[in-house]
Amino acid sequence: MSNKFSIVIPTFENTEYLETCINSILKNSNFSHQIIVHINGNDLNTESVLLKKNITYTKTTKNVGLCSGVNIASKKVNTNYILYAHDDMYFLPNWDLILDDEVKNINHKNFYLSMTHISHMSGVKGDTQHIQFDCGSNIAEFDENKLLNNFKNFSFRNLQGSHWAPHLIHIELWNKIGGFSEEFNPGFASDPDLNMKLWLENVRIFKGVSLSRVYHFGSLTTRKNKKITPNKGKKTFLLKWKFTVEFFNKHYLKRGTTYNGPLNDPIKNFTYFKDLLISKIKYYLTRIF
Secondary structure, eight states, rough: OOOOOOEEEESSOOHHHHHHHHHHHHHHSSSOEEEEEEEOOOHHHHHHHHHHHOOOEEEEEOOHHHHHHHHHHHHTTOOOOOOETTTTEEOOTTTTHHHHHHHHHHHHSSSSEEEEEEEOOOOOOHHHHHHHHOOOOHHHGGGGHHHHGGGHHHHOOOEEOOOSSSEEHHHHHHTEEEEEEEEGGTTHHHHHHHHHHHHHHHHHHHEEEEEEEEEOEEEEEHHHHHTTOHHHOOOHHHHSSSSOHIIIIIIIHHHTTTOOOSSSOOOSSSSHHHHHHHHHEEEEEEEEH
């Protein structure tokens, strides 16, 4: 039996990208998935597009942030699985068939699966978690045919620790942990916080699936807001969990390494305690200052 997913997409004044995202889901999916959009702010243009396409949506009169927007939209989920995605992603053929096979092979609810990004961007130093292939940095430059003709040609590995969105979680698990933590609005560091909450629920499968792919234009909605400060999310994570995002990624998720099965508890060696000490110093300094 195939698994249908509920795809939740928060959006903020990004109609053209959102429409491209939705069209890619409708065009390139093997199953008929539920799509739920949350509209941040009074965006009549986006609302008109969703009405014409008969897409389920929620809305707020102001931009409440990614975390709150996804949580609001998640109340309308009518399948067993919630897949959160950005509005500037293009879903590639067979993305869902591949995730469906992963879910069937796992055969239980305690997992966090994410898809693999293809992007025009080279990424930050040390970022080996996406495929670089330029099919346009924006909608005007987007070469859909080039992407569709080439996306299968790149060899890539399954990643340990995931690649964040798009991510797939069982709805019972999502509800149990309360979805995204809204103190992380507008959204920075909300993904590692979600993963930490899953870890505490004994989830140990955090897997980036290499063959399930999206093209990502690069968090355009978030970058529109010049008032957003990415470090605020990391500070919130540090004060909440008493260690840094980097420490969690390295010692818990082993993020970016090759996937080789469910994770174990961190190995408490010299490097672990050295990095933990650095995290604790940062924690206390952050509390003081």
